[in-house]
Each structure stands twice: as C-alpha cells, then as structure tokens.
Amino acid sequence: DSGVTQTPKHLITATGQRVTLRCSPRSGDLSVYWYQQSLDQGLQFLIQYYNGEERAKGNILERFSAQQFPDLHSELNLSSLELGDSALYFCASSPRLAGGREQFFGPGTRLTVL
Amino acid sequence: EDQVTQSPEALRLQEGESSSLNCSYTVSGLRGLFWYRQDPGKGPEFLFTLYSAGEEKEKERLKATLTKKESFLHITAPKPEDSATYLCAPRTSQGGSEKLVFGKGTKLTVNP
Numbered sequence: 152d153s154g155v156t157q158t159p160k161h162l163i164t165a166t167g168q169r170v171t172l173r174c175s176p177r178s179g180d181l182s183v184y185w186y187q188q189s190l191d192q193g194l195q196f197l198i199q200y201y202n203g204e205e206r207a208k209g210n211i212l213e214r215f216s217a218q219q220f221p222d223l224h225s226e227l228n229l230s231s232l233e234l235g236d237s238a239l240y241f242c243a244s245s246p247r248l249a250g251g252r253e254q255f256f257g258p259g260t261r262l263t264v265l
Numbered sequence: 266e267d268q269v270t271q272s273p274e275a276l277r278l279q280e281g282e283s284s285s286l287n288c289s290y291t292v293s294g295l296r297g298l299f300w301y302r303q304d305p306g307k308g309p310e311f312l313f314t315l316y317s318a319g320e321e322k323e324k325e326r327l328k329a330t331l332t333k334k335e336s337f338l339h340i341t342a343p344k345p346e347d348s349a350t351y352l353c354a355p356r357t358s359q360g361g362s363e364k365l366v367f368g369k370g371t372k373l374t375v376n377p
Contacts, residue, residue: 153308184364194309194352194367206362241308253299254365256308 155257163263169230176244183225189238237264267292271368286338286371288353301352343375
C-alpha cells in the first residue's frame with residue numbers, strides 16, 4: 152500500500168459526459184501528479200500540482216482540468232468524454248516540488264466510456 | 266522531444282533463467298532514472314532510483330545499472346512472482362519542476 156488513495160476504482164459512463172476523479176496524496180506529500188495509461192500509449196504525464204498550484208503540464212487535453220485543494224487532495228475533471236478517453240488514470244504523490252524523491256502511485260481509476 | 270524505449274516488449278523466462286531488460290532514453294535535463302514494477306490493473310510500485318552513470322542498485326533478485334544513455338534491469342534466477350511489467354522512467358526538469366517520462370514497459374513472464 153503506497154498511502155495514495157484514489158476514488159472511484161471503476162467508472163463507466165457515456166460519450167459526452169463529465170466525470171471527476173479524486174486523489175488523496177500520502178500524508179505530508181505536497182506534490183500531486185496525474186497520469187493516463189492506455190494500452191497503446193503507456194503511462195502519460197498529464198499535470199502536476201504543488202501545494203495548491205499548477206506546476207507542470209504534460210499531454211493534457213483542453214477538455215481535462217485538475218485542481219488541488221487546501222487539504223492537498225486533488226481532482227481531475229474530464230469533460231465531453233470520448234471513447235478514446237477510456238484508460239486507467241493514476242495519481243502519484245511526492246514530498247517536494249522537485250529533486251531527490253520518488254513518486255508513489257495510487258491504485259488508479261479505470262474509466263470506461265461507452 | 267523526450268524519448269524512452271524499452272526492450273524487449275515482452276520476455277518469457279523459465280524459473281531460474283537470468284536475463285536483462287533494457288531502457289534507452291533521449292531526454293533533456295535528466296534528473297535521475299526510476300524503475301517501477303506494475304502488476305495488471307494496479308499502480309506502479311517503486312523499485313529503484315539511479316542518478317549517475319556507473320551507479321548500481323540491488324533488491325533481492327533485481328539489479329539496476331545506469332550508463333549515460335541506457336539503463337539495465339538484471340534479473341537473476343527469477344521466480345514466478347517476478348512476473349510483472351517493468352517500467353523505466355527518466356526524470357526530466359522543466360521550468361523548475363520535474364516530470365517522469367515513462368517507457369511502454371517490458372512485460373516479464375516467469376514460468377515455473
């Protein structure tokens with residue numbers, strides 16, 4: 152158990168809908184990262200938040216957004232969903248903004264768009 | 266553009282048959298290289314961090330090594346419970362923050 156929690160574990164929805172994925176980092180970790188993992192693309196970095204502020208962006212679509220709240224939990228919002236958005240979404244956390252420490256991953260949310 | 270290539274894509278071994286997995290990379294602002302293990306449907310589990318060429322780290326039957334452009338994960342006398350996908354991820358620096366760039370992984374199957 153990495154100490155990172157994600158809810159829900161599974162999510163099934165329809166095209167065009169909007170969903171919210173939630174992540175609670177390990178106690179004391181200030182950085183939260185979101186990743187998407189699909190069969191053909193592997194793990195893709197989406198976005199990083201540090202202590203409530205966006206700090207780095209990767210391959211995140213404009214239909215997707217995220218935020219980190221004062222209690223440090225984070226939410227990833229996916230809107231206007233398409234079939235191709237079906238994937239595993241992982242959250243990871245680390246203590247600092249950068250340098251020296253590994254990222255610990257949560258168990259993921261499996262999103263299925265029908 | 267940052268690129269990470271892992272080979273082979275899949276590897277089948279008999280229990281006790283040692284082998285190596287390769288991770289080659291071209292990234293800017295390298296700040297270390299990470300190895301993770303991922304079981305089906307689960308989150309990646311941290312194995313090793315390597316920071317400089319020539320560095321080696323060991324954990325049970327696994328040993329990770331790093332050169333300037335490659336990293337290897339050596340598996341000695343593997344057991345069926347070592348079956349998993351092994352992911353490598355160079356960490357790159359951008360604008361004061363850092364991100365991991367993952368390879369697509371090597372799926373290892375160890376048969377009893």
